[in-house]
Amino acid sequence: MLRDVAFGQYYPVDSYVHRLDPRVKLILVVLFIAAIFLSSSWAALGACALLLLFGVAFSRVAVSKVLKSIKPILFLIIFSAVLNLLFYREGTPVLSFWIIQITDRAIRFTVLMAVRLSMLIMGSSLLTLTTTPVALTDGIESLLKPLKAVRFPVHELALIMSIALRFIPTLMEETDRIINAQKARGADFESGNIVARAKALLPILIPLLISAFRRANELSDAMDSRCYTGSKGRTKMKKLKVTYRDHIALFVSLNIMAFIIIDKVMALFPAI
Amino acid sequence: MEAIRFDNVTFRYNQTGDLRPPEEVLTDFGPSDYAVRGISFSIQKGEFVAILGHNGSGKSTVAKLMNGLLFPEKGTITVFGMSTRELEKLFEIRKRVGIVFQNPDNQMIATIVEDDIAFGPENIGIEPDEISRRVDWALRCVGMEGYRMASSFRLSGGQKQRIAIAGVLAIQPQVLVLDESTAMLDPLGRKEVLDVVKSLNKQQGMTVVLITHFMEEASLADRIIVLNDGEKVLEGTPRQVFSRYDYLKSIGLSVPFAAKVARILKDKGVPIEADVLTTEELFERICQLL
Amino acid sequence: MSIIVKHLSFVYNPNTPFAKKALNDINLVIEDGDFFGIIGHTGSGKSTLVQHFNALIKPSRGNVRVDGMDPAEKGADLRELRSNVGMVFQYPEYQLFAETVFDDVAFGFRNYYKRSKKELKRDPDRFKAETEERVREAITMVGLDYEKIKDKSPFDLSGGQKRRVAIAGVIVMRPKILVLDEPTAGLDPRGKAEILRLLHELKKNYCPTIVMISHNMNEIASNCNKIAVISEGKIICVRSPQELFSDDELIREKGIEVPEAVRLFKLLRQKGISFDRLPFNAEEAAGLLFERLKEEGKYA
Numbered sequence: 001m002l003r004d005v006a007f008g009q010y011y012p013v014d015s016y017v018h019r020l021d022p023r024v025k026l027i028l029v030v031l032f033i034a035a036i037f038l039s040s041s042w043a044a045l046g047a048c049a050l051l052l053l054f055g056v057a058f059s060r061v062a063v064s065k066v067l068k069s070i071k072p073i074l075f076l077i078i079f080s081a082v083l084n085l086l087f088y089r090e091g092t093p094v095l096s097f098w099i100i101q102i103t104d105r106a107i108r109f110t111v112l113m114a115v116r117l118s119m120l121i122m123g124s125s126l127l128t129l130t131t132t133p134v135a136l137t138d139g140i141e142s143l144l145k146p147l148k149a150v151r152f153p154v155h156e157l158a159l160i161m162s163i164a165l166r167f168i169p170t171l172m173e174e175t176d177r178i179i180n181a182q183k184a185r186g187a188d189f190e191s192g193n194i195v196a197r198a199k200a201l202l203p204i205l206i207p208l209l210i211s212a213f214r215r216a217n218e219l220s221d222a223m224d225s226r227c228y229t230g231s232k233g234r235t236k237m238k239k240l241k242v243t244y245r246d247h248i249a250l251f252v253s254l255n256i257m258a259f260i261i262i263d264k265v266m267a268l269f270p271a272i
Numbered sequence: 273m274e275a276i277r278f279d280n281v282t283f284r285y286n287q288t289g290d291l292r293p294p295e296e297v298l299t300d301f302g303p304s305d306y307a308v309r310g311i312s313f314s315i316q317k318g319e320f321v322a323i324l325g326h327n328g329s330g331k332s333t334v335a336k337l338m339n340g341l342l343f344p345e346k347g348t349i350t351v352f353g354m355s356t357r358e359l360e361k362l363f364e365i366r367k368r369v370g371i372v373f374q375n376p377d378n379q380m381i382a383t384i385v386e387d388d389i390a391f392g393p394e395n396i397g398i399e400p401d402e403i404s405r406r407v408d409w410a411l412r413c414v415g416m417e418g419y420r421m422a423s424s425f426r427l428s429g430g431q432k433q434r435i436a437i438a439g440v441l442a443i444q445p446q447v448l449v450l451d452e453s454t455a456m457l458d459p460l461g462r463k464e465v466l467d468v469v470k471s472l473n474k475q476q477g478m479t480v481v482l483i484t485h486f487m488e489e490a491s492l493a494d495r496i497i498v499l500n501d502g503e504k505v506l507e508g509t510p511r512q513v514f515s516r517y518d519y520l521k522s523i524g525l526s527v528p529f530a531a532k533v534a535r536i537l538k539d540k541g542v543p544i545e546a547d548v549l550t551t552e553e554l555f556e557r558i559c560q561l562l
Numbered sequence: 563m564s565i566i567v568k569h570l571s572f573v574y575n576p577n578t579p580f581a582k583k584a585l586n587d588i589n590l591v592i593e594d595g596d597f598f599g600i601i602g603h604t605g606s607g608k609s610t611l612v613q614h615f616n617a618l619i620k621p622s623r624g625n626v627r628v629d630g631m632d633p634a635e636k637g638a639d640l641r642e643l644r645s646n647v648g649m650v651f652q653y654p655e656y657q658l659f660a661e662t663v664f665d666d667v668a669f670g671f672r673n674y675y676k677r678s679k680k681e682l683k684r685d686p687d688r689f690k691a692e693t694e695e696r697v698r699e700a701i702t703m704v705g706l707d708y709e710k711i712k713d714k715s716p717f718d719l720s721g722g723q724k725r726r727v728a729i730a731g732v733i734v735m736r737p738k739i740l741v742l743d744e745p746t747a748g749l750d751p752r753g754k755a756e757i758l759r760l761l762h763e764l765k766k767n768y769c770p771t772i773v774m775i776s777h778n779m780n781e782i783a784s785n786c787n788k789i790a791v792i793s794e795g796k797i798i799c800v801r802s803p804q805e806l807f808s809d810d811e812l813i814r815e816k817g818i819e820v821p822e823a824v825r826l827f828k829l830l831r832q833k834g835i836s837f838d839r840l841p842f843n844a845e846e847a848a849g850l851l852f853e854r855l856k857e858e859g860k861y862a
Contacts, residue, residue, distance in 0.1 A: 185732060186641055186673030222378065222436075227396050237386070558851060
């Protein structure tokens with residue numbers, strides 16, 4: 001079923017990583033992504049991998065679950081790998097036939113990019129696997145709080161995100177149902193040219209849109225009924241709190257990242 | 273003590289340019305401008321009142337008028353002495369009157385159960401520790417203690433609807449309004465929800481307004497108000513209301529099984545009173561005959 | 563037209579941690595002329611089973627034969643099959659999409675007609691006339707006024723009317739078998755009665771076989787000639803309503819809900835007042851009771 005692969009699936013266990021402050025996790029993921037793209041030596045990448053490994057080990061999330069997060073973008077990884085392999089022209093050729101030429105640098109670059117992309121996805125899905133959507137949006141809201149000074153609607157944005165996440169499985173299920181119903185009426189989504197196919201989507205998109213509006217209407221009534229009036233005077237059940245856990249995690253991660261930066265600087269200025 | 277009072281309330285959707293739900297506009301009986309016309313009634317604290325009517329009779333509109341989601345065009349609605357027209361009182365009114373809606377999927381804000389239940393208390397500014405206690409308490413009230421960390425989309429319809437009730441209870445309202453909250457559930461889910469509602473009313477003295485088109489559900493109430501095309505047409509105890517079989521049928525409703533059987537027998541000349549509600553009661557009366 | 567299901571099993575998400583066995587070795591025969599009821603708790607596999615009937619889902623194991631044809635076989639004409647087995651999903655009004663009732667109802671027919679595109683090009687007027695005839699037929703069949711309703715937007719109709727239009731959008735393909743998942747869900751008593759009356763009319767004049775999933779035991783018992791009980795992906799039994807609701811042991815064991823009329827007559831039987839058959843609704847129950855009273859020489 002579609003909803004089982006829905007984005008943002010929380011893995012409900014209690015672990016070190018689960019208990020980290022969502023703001024810390026968000027910052028770590030952003031830094032992690034930066035580190036991945038800073039890493040150009042195998043040692044640096046190894047350090048990133050080590051960080052990821054720590055994360056997975058202390059999260060008690062099944063390793064298969066983390067690995068599976070790559071699946072949706074596997075095609076993208078392979079596609080870009082093929083392009084890199086074929087069109088990266090620097091370095092010495094190791095393989096050439098017909099008009100195709102593959103260089104040693106191309107292989108290195110291809111593997112590097114594939115590893116980077118995979119780690120990026122795994123790292124960010126570790127975040128969504130160990131953080132409930134509400135904690136995540138609370139974290140974002142809290143991190144963006146300074147923007148409130150310039151009248152940026154931080155709370156509203158966070159709420160919108162949380163609701164969007166909540167409705168993904170519902171709308172996916174609904175899409176499934178509508179597709180089946182229209183197929184049963186002989187709808188054909190596979191044949192014809194692009195225009196015909198786009199037109200064939202209308203019987204799915206229109207009911208879906210109408211239903212989304214209906215749901216939005218009902219949801220707003222339900223929120224009004226539950227005394228929602230915006231962020232003013234609002235409290236939070238879960239107060240975000242940075243604890244010793246967060247300090248340790250930050251300390252370890254920052255050390256590894258420092259190594260990566262030093263590694264990069266050394267590469268840039270080999271003379272040092 | 274009077275919880276909710278409707279005085280000659282009239283409402284139509286196009287007055288403010290609202291999106292009119294088509295069900296309320298074009299009934300099978302022809303279009304009518306007004307969703308609600310000149311309705312008056314009063315609900316006492318601790319009472320269990322059912323509002324019965326066919327689809328498009330205006331019963332959902334009545335629910336939304338009760339806590340100021342909609343405002344009357346004419347007449348007044350008073351909730352614990354406060355008029356829903358006074359905008360500054362609206363927050364206080366909504367704290368006292370909670371509504372559970374029809375589709376359980378469309379009233380949950382958060383994916384994780386505890387986050388969803390906490391939404392209401394967070395809105396009214398309760399302290400974090402107290403919210404957490406209220407979440408526990410609300411889950412106990414609806415018999416879902418073990419589900420605090422569950423994902424909402426893994427629950428059954430009946431369970432989702434019980435979480436929706438818990439989400440309203442956590443605000444600790446005085447009145448619980450259920451706007452066709454069982455219409456989309458299977459018999460099992462319906463029973464789960466009704467059991468919760470009954471126990472809230474009996475054990476905790478919660479005032480309940482149950483809006484439904486299921487006759488068997490309405491017969492659980494102390495009092496039934498019947499709506500037809502936006503007007504109040506009948507009001508009384510379930511026994512009084514369900515003895516009007518012919519009239520109810522003429523406005524697209526029905527009566528519980530037992531009342532219907534007794535009615536048919538009575539029409540054929542059998543000396544049996546038609547004011548029965550449950551199958552057990554009917555059984556007793558038939559045993560006396562045979 | 564019959565449906566024969568043999569050793570049908572179905573697994574959702576096979577070979578993944580989410581793998582879930584939805585159907586387990588189902589054997590079933592739905593004969594021409596049946597008003598076939600399927601009951602079972604939510605999640606028992608009822609909806610999964612019926613979606614096999616027009617190949618919206620393909621079996622993991624076993625097969626389904628519709629009119630002798632196996633839709634899972636290579637080269638099977640799915641469009642032909644789907645026009646023969648009309649499928650009305652739960653809350654079918656949520657699939658309405660076109661600007662007018664006419665276009666929405668015509669959708670299925672136009673899709674079906676695509677097969678003979680050449681023919682269409684040769685004679686577009688005939689296609690137009692034929693479409694109109696079929697749409698008129700379908701709309702009239704579901705008890706709506708064709709002239710009054712055809713140009714309206716389907717979104718301006720009442721709940722009951724929308725559902726009828728949605729059903730018309732399926733029967734426009736002239737199915738021989740009509741499958742409905744909870745056709746009366748969410749309707750008020752009058753709406754429910756009208757839809758059931760409509761189904762009987764359709765069955766009499768239009769499509770001879772009807773399969774209906776429902777949670778409403780009164781509805782299933784008073785309308786179907788056969789009832790299949792599904793529990794946890796397995797068929798427990800297929801019986802006539804009389805047989806099914808007489809089997810006290812099965813009802814207790816499987817926690818099957820019984821119609822109120824049956825409950826009343828079981829109470830009477832415990833008191834020693836027994837009847838040779840069970841009623842399934844108030845009218846039947848009152849009829850049987852009145853006969854008995856008359857026989858006993860009381861009040862008549």
